[in-house]
Amino acid sequence: xxxxxxxxxxxxxIAPVAPxxxxxxxxxxxxxxxxxxxxxxxxxxxxxxxxxxxxADWPAAEANYLRAAExxxxxxxxxxxxxxxxxxxxxxxxxFPLLDRAVAAAPADPEALLLRARTLARLARRPAALADYxxxxxxxxxxSPDLWLERVALFDAPADSLRSLEEAIAQVGPVLSLHxxxxxxxxxxxxxxAALARLxxxxxxxxxxxxxxxxxxxxxLAARRPAEARATYTAALAAIATLPSWLAGSPEIAxxxxxxxxxxxxxx
Amino acid sequence: xxxxxxxxxxxxxxxxxxxxxxxxxxRGPYLQSATPTSMxxxxxxxxxxxxxxxxGLTRTELTSTARAEGINSEHIVHLSKLTPNTRYxxxxxAEPAAKAGAAAxxxxxxxxxxxxxxxxxxxxxxxxISSFVTPPLPGPAQPTRVWVLGDPGTKNETQRAVRDAxxxxxxxxxxxxxxxxxxxxxxxxxxxxxxxxIFDIYPETLRSVPFWSCLGNHDGKSANSITQSGxxxxxxxxxxxxxxxxxxxxxxxxxxxxxxxxxxISLDSHDSDRGLTGAMMTWLKADLAATTRDWIVAFFHxxxxxxxxxxxxxxxxxxxxxxxMRQNVLPVLEAGGVDLILTGHSHVYERSFLLDAHYGKSPxxxxxxxxxxxxxxxxxxxxxxxxxxxxxxxxxDINVVTGSAGHAGSTTKPPKLDHPAFYIALNxxxxxxxxxxxxxxxLTFLNDKGVTRDRFTITKE
Numbered sequence: 001x002x003x004x005x006x007x008x009x010x011x012x013x014i015a016p017v018a019p020x021x022x023x024x025x026x027x028x029x030x031x032x033x034x035x036x037x038x039x040x041x042x043x044x045x046x047x048x049x050x051x052x053x054x055x056a057d058w059p060a061a062e063a064n065y066l067r068a069a070e071x072x073x074x075x076x077x078x079x080x081x082x083x084x085x086x087x088x089x090x091x092x093x094x095x096f097p098l099l100d101r102a103v104a105a106a107p108a109d110p111e112a113l114l115l116r117a118r119t120l121a122r123l124a125r126r127p128a129a130l131a132d133y134x135x136x137x138x139x140x141x142x143x144s145p146d147l148w149l150e151r152v153a154l155f156d157a158p159a160d161s162l163r164s165l166e167e168a169i170a171q172v173g174p175v176l177s178l179h180x181x182x183x184x185x186x187x188x189x190x191x192x193x194a195a196l197a198r199l200x201x202x203x204x205x206x207x208x209x210x211x212x213x214x215x216x217x218x219x220x221l222a223a224r225r226p227a228e229a230r231a232t233y234t235a236a237l238a239a240i241a242t243l244p245s246w247l248a249g250s251p252e253i254a255x256x257x258x259x260x261x262x263x264x265x266x267x268x
Numbered sequence: 269x270x271x272x273x274x275x276x277x278x279x280x281x282x283x284x285x286x287x288x289x290x291x292x293x294x295r296g297p298y299l300q301s302a303t304p305t306s307m308x309x310x311x312x313x314x315x316x317x318x319x320x321x322x323x324g325l326t327r328t329e330l331t332s333t334a335r336a337e338g339i340n341s342e343h344i345v346h347l348s349k350l351t352p353n354t355r356y357x358x359x360x361x362a363e364p365a366a367k368a369g370a371a372a373x374x375x376x377x378x379x380x381x382x383x384x385x386x387x388x389x390x391x392x393x394x395x396x397i398s399s400f401v402t403p404p405l406p407g408p409a410q411p412t413r414v415w416v417l418g419d420p421g422t423k424n425e426t427q428r429a430v431r432d433a434x435x436x437x438x439x440x441x442x443x444x445x446x447x448x449x450x451x452x453x454x455x456x457x458x459x460x461x462x463x464x465x466i467f468d469i470y471p472e473t474l475r476s477v478p479f480w481s482c483l484g485n486h487d488g489k490s491a492n493s494i495t496q497s498g499x500x501x502x503x504x505x506x507x508x509x510x511x512x513x514x515x516x517x518x519x520x521x522x523x524x525x526x527x528x529x530x531x532x533i534s535l536d537s538h539d540s541d542r543g544l545t546g547a548m549m550t551w552l553k554a555d556l557a558a559t560t561r562d563w564i565v566a567f568f569h570x571x572x573x574x575x576x577x578x579x580x581x582x583x584x585x586x587x588x589x590x591x592x593m594r595q596n597v598l599p600v601l602e603a604g605g606v607d608l609i610l611t612g613h614s615h616v617y618e619r620s621f622l623l624d625a626h627y628g629k630s631p632x633x634x635x636x637x638x639x640x641x642x643x644x645x646x647x648x649x650x651x652x653x654x655x656x657x658x659x660x661x662x663x664x665d666i667n668v669v670t671g672s673a674g675h676a677g678s679t680t681k682p683p684k685l686d687h688p689a690f691y692i693a694l695n696x697x698x699x700x701x702x703x704x705x706x707x708x709x710x711l712t713f714l715n716d717k718g719v720t721r722d723r724f725t726i727t728k729e
Contacts, residue, residue, distance in 0.1 A: 055586070110495055142519075175517065
């Protein structure tokens with residue numbers, strides 16, 4: 001603890017003159033010049049800390065945040081950025097009370113809610129994390145697939161994960177990364193027909209159907225449905241036949257064709 | 269929120285009966301998400317009004333109308349059922365013709381841009397008429413010109429000089445699309461920054477050429493990819509469900525689109541998960557596997573290699589993003605048969621040999637195994653490379669750092685520019701021009717003086 005405090009003090013001392021990345025040199029010079037004339041300006045320390053944090057210079061960022069906290073403990077955003085930093089540096093237990101205060105101060109801020117959700121997830125407090133994700137999602141116009149997948153990963157039961165994915169697909173649309181995760185879960189649950197239905201959606205929406213058809217055939221084969229598998233492999237070969245010749249003649253497709261021919265003609 | 273806005277507008281309109289006659293365009297119009305059969309037209313007005321686009325095949329017959337719901341000051345209108353590869357004329361505004369008449373008496377044109385454009389050559393009092401050409405159907409080749417602007421948004425004379433040099437270079441040859449490689453508006457990517465760095469600098473081009481973009485670190489100061497919120501995401505409209513070709517990504521942070529025989533992939537090197545199992549990577553693999561276009565061009569902000577104003581050998585530089593793009597994303601792109609990678613961030617021009625499989629720091633670069641072709645120099649100085657047309661993983665790609673459309677590196681303390689992967693490296697302001705004609709792709713780097721400083725061609729056979 002003492003060692004970290006020493007590092008932070010040193011970071012603050014050297015921060016104004018430390019070699020910086022080219023793009024932040026100007027901004028750092030400006031802030032440092034302002035701080036030289038306004039050494040008690042907490043907001044400037046906060047701004048400089050955020051600048052360092054954007055470039056993952058965590059010790060310098062934290063040193064500036066701590067100085068800002070000394071000068072003005074109730075500075076808006078300070079709890080949020082300090083919590084974000086603690087989380088980014090692998091200290092979720094330290095992050096939680098900071099982010100808890102940040103959410104209390106701004107309950108409609110999705111950024112604060114998401115940071116607290118991630119912190120709670122790291123602390124293995126999954127129900128509370130899910131509640132925060134839910135609250136953040138209600139505030140967001142378009143949560144990204146990445147965010148939905150974060151949330152899906154928190155469920156213990158694959159069936160719950162699937163329900164969350166269905167919700168995501170209903171909201172975001174037929175997005176590949178969500179469909180693929182759902183496909184994996186269907187297979188995990190042994191729901192072959194549901195998995196096939198998801199593959200059929202991907203096949204229907206793709207210009208290059210051969211790879212998805214191959215995967216469909218593999219799934220059928222694993223489910224001990226060899227006749228259907230062979231028919232699917234044959235369909236994959238037919239899909240290859242519709243490709244432009246320059247593409248069908250590529251080494252990868254040639255290898256796939258050989259594989260498909262063997263699979264399509266293998267007796268059960 | 270919308271209801272409150274409508275109520276506020278209604279009350280204001282009741283209190284100020286003459287208000288609707290005085291609406292002026294303060295931004296745009298600008299074109300987004302172009303597909304062979306659709307176009308998104310966006311613009312901003314100083315007051316709220318209906319969002320209407322009138323369009324047609326000739327300047328004098330704007331017989332079709334498209335509208336967005338409600339009354340707005342930020343207008344986003346989707347034009348659909350268009351004919352591929354066709355020029356459309358259009359005008360924006362609530363009811364331009366009628367309003368123009370009403371406004372004429374006041375001496376103020378309704379919905380007229382504050383800055384007249386060369387293309388807005390219409391009679392005084394009428395809303396200006398601009399035009400665009402819908403992209404051709406994906407697949408068949410068609411000569412295509414792409415203007416590539418990396419890190420343009422300085423708002424300064426260098427940015428204008430780079431713009432003017434390109435306009436002179438391209439002359440009457442139309443630009444089919446423009447790519448912004450991020451850091452579009454310094455310093456913080458705010459709405460005001462965008463107004464001054466993009467909308468006030470390229471108004472004519474924005475009216476007639478669809479702009480596509482990727483997120484840069486300065487844009488990321490005012491935007492968040494995970495929540496898809498902030499200025500960058502408010503300003504741009506990109507396809508999230510594969511509407512313009514490619515696989516649905518579900519996010520505007522990374523997406524793809526087709527133009528003729530080219531497949532473009534925009535990646536988020538700043539704010540999305542760049543890990544091997546992240547959603548972007550999952551999508552990227554599927555998107556690469558799905559395309560049947562002749563050419564694959566990927567663009568993102570942080571370069572895989574650079575020794576310009578950034579150093580891709582330094583782990584701390586840009587918080588390791590360049591490392592992640594090189595170590596995680598580049599192998600996937602090369603396995604998927606990418607031909608050209610366009611990046612910015614480093615305010616220089618650096619262009620590689622035809623390369624494959626250099627995923628480490630520069631000391632690990634092994635020219636004997638990683639340079640697929642050094643290139644042959646033609647009499648006119650163009651460097652030529654050849655690739656097989658059949659899509660084959662790891663047959664080489666050219667990495668171009670073209671991040672100097674707004675400023676170059678320092679001249680008093682110039683960047684080293686000594687990365688061994690590069691055939692040429694220049695500390696000069698400029699932009700890049702990509703011309704695709706069938707199975708030939710040519711990139712020209714044009715400096716701010718209008719001088720061609722590098723040109724190479726990849727030919728597929």
